[in-house]
Amino acid sequence: MIVLIPSYEPDARLVDLVRALRTADAGLTVLVVDDGSGPAYRAVFDAARALGAEVLTQPRNVGKGHALKAGFAHIEANHPGAGVVCADCDGQHSVVDILRVATRVRDSQAAMVLGARQFSGSVPARSRAGNAITRRMFALATGHRLHDTQTGLRGYPASALEWLQTVPGDRFEYELNLLLEATSTHREIEEIAIATIYLDGNTSSHFRPVADSVRIYAPLLKFVGSSLAAFTVDTVALLVLHALTGSLLVSVLGARVVSSAVNFAINRSFVFDHGRSRRLGAAALRYYALTLALLTANLASLWVLTAAGVPLLGAKVATEAVLFVASYRVQRAVVFAAPHALAAPTGPTSVSPGTPASQESHKRRRSHA
Incomplete structure (x- = not known):
């Protein structure tokens, strides 16, 4: 040792x-x-x-x-x-x-x-x-x-x-x-x-x-910045499209198409260190699968909240705040992870010479991704 x-x-x-x-x-x-x-x-x-x-x-x-x-x-x-x-x-x-x-x-x-x-x-x-x-x-x-x-x-x-x-x-x-x-x-x-x-x-x-x-805090701060940029694009597009069409479904879908393209490009290039090491097609496929799942949750939440009388802008902010954490975790661990990260690691890899700690409880805290 x-x-x-x-x-x-x-x-x-x-x-x-x-x-x-x-x-x-x-x-x-x-x-x-x-x-x-x-x-x-x-x-x-x-x-x-x-x-x-x-x-x-x-x-x-x-x-x-x-x-x-x-x-x-x-x-x-x-x-x-x-x-x-x-x-x-x-x-x-x-x-x-x-x-x-x-x-x-x-x-x-x-x-x-x-x-x-x-x-x-x-x-x-x-x-x-x-x-x-x-x-x-x-x-x-x-x-x-x-x-x-x-x-x-x-x-x-x-x-x-x-x-x-x-x-x-x-x-x-x-x-x-x-x-x-x-x-x-x-x-x-x-x-x-x-x-x-x-x-x-x-x-x-x-x-x-x-x-x-x-x-x-850079990894988290970069994701926050990327998410805020996408949130701004998404919110502006949502309000504009809703004013033009009056359809919540069309507005949500159209806004998400625009904002997700912006978010994917930023996250792949600047936020996640391994983003570029994963092939563009593979990363895009995983990203848009996640986007679809989040979009479904987003739409369901907006419908529930607006039906309950919450203004659209307030409903949007509350929904995105809840989905933010899930999005970061999945993008870091799956979408933009290094290719080898999706499989558990295998076996071992292989100058000049020259007061007691507090009692251990033996309780082990383990972290599994």
């Missing part, structure tokens, strides 16, 4: 972590990836190397996701068959919890084991709020509930290393992308409870609240 620690401008806590890991298990391989910290931090990495860690140095800072993927590639090439546990370098993860996740990776069939923080005690407000928002958005987008979507303590079996390198994202968004990809490709996610540790109000974090939040 390899412990992978991505590091950018670390302090002595990285050295303390390497020392504690090597003390706990002298045979444990620790791989530190220096994400372009620069000459000012060379002494910290030299100290980690002196304690027996392997240190992989990136020429410039690219981001946590890029550093993790560099580490995965190094492990796959130099430590074939080894699983990996990723941990942060700032003291947020205890050695006890890191080793517990490593043990669970060995024993579990899951493609990903998350160390889920319990957020008890003194937790910075932005960390508590950020995780709560991301957790709810993840559940909304995928239909799967996880306790901690932003944990940096994660374990993966050797069979996942090739897949881990294909998931897009170079910065903090990469770890959320992994969860989204795992649910859409039928990979199991398991969580175990770990301690919540924040030192000095989490001031050592390099997370940028605005820029990195936008990156993390």
Whole structure:
């Protein structure tokens, strides 16, 4: 088992972590990836190397996701068959919890084991709020509930290393992308409870609240933008056609023909990363099958609501709000999924050397797409 620690401008806590890991298990391989910290931090990495860690140095800072993927590639090439546990370098993860996740990776069939923080005690407000928002958005987008979507303590079996390198994202968004990809490709996610540790109000974090939040929420934000554009086209067309024809059926059908063409083009080109990898015909066939199902539900809802006295515009807004979530989930998981994502994954794929967590309940949370 390899412990992978991505590091950018670390302090002595990285050295303390390497020392504690090597003390706990002298045979444990620790791989530190220096994400372009620069000459000012060379002494910290030299100290980690002196304690027996392997240190992989990136020429410039690219981001946590890029550093993790560099580490995965190094492990796959130099430590074939080894699983990996990723941990942060700032003291947020205890050695006890890191080793517990490593043990669970060995024993579990899951493609990903998350160390889920319990957020008890003194937790910075932005960390508590950020995780709560991301957790709810993840559940909304995928239909799967996880306790901690932003944990940096994660374990993966050797069979996942090739897949881990294909998931897009170079910065903090990469770890959320992994969860989204795992649910859409039928990979199991398991969580175990770990301690919540924040030192000095989490001031050592390099997370940028605005820029990195936008990156993390980008998949959902792009879909929201695409849906709003299609909703605007659809609503304008609906009102115009209804004013011209007086027929609700003709208006709904005509408006949907126009708006669905706009929505399909935007989603395939800009929203879903694998949209273009699926053949145009196959994606279009699945998209319009979904459109037909949503159109049926849309029309039925409009008839019911308008018959009950709800104005057409209000009925339209309420209906689209309900169907939005279903549309996103199906498009991400089926319509624009990478071709291989519709089948469950099969069998395994295959520098320089150098306080206990809260009781685990053994309750396993799994996520199946």
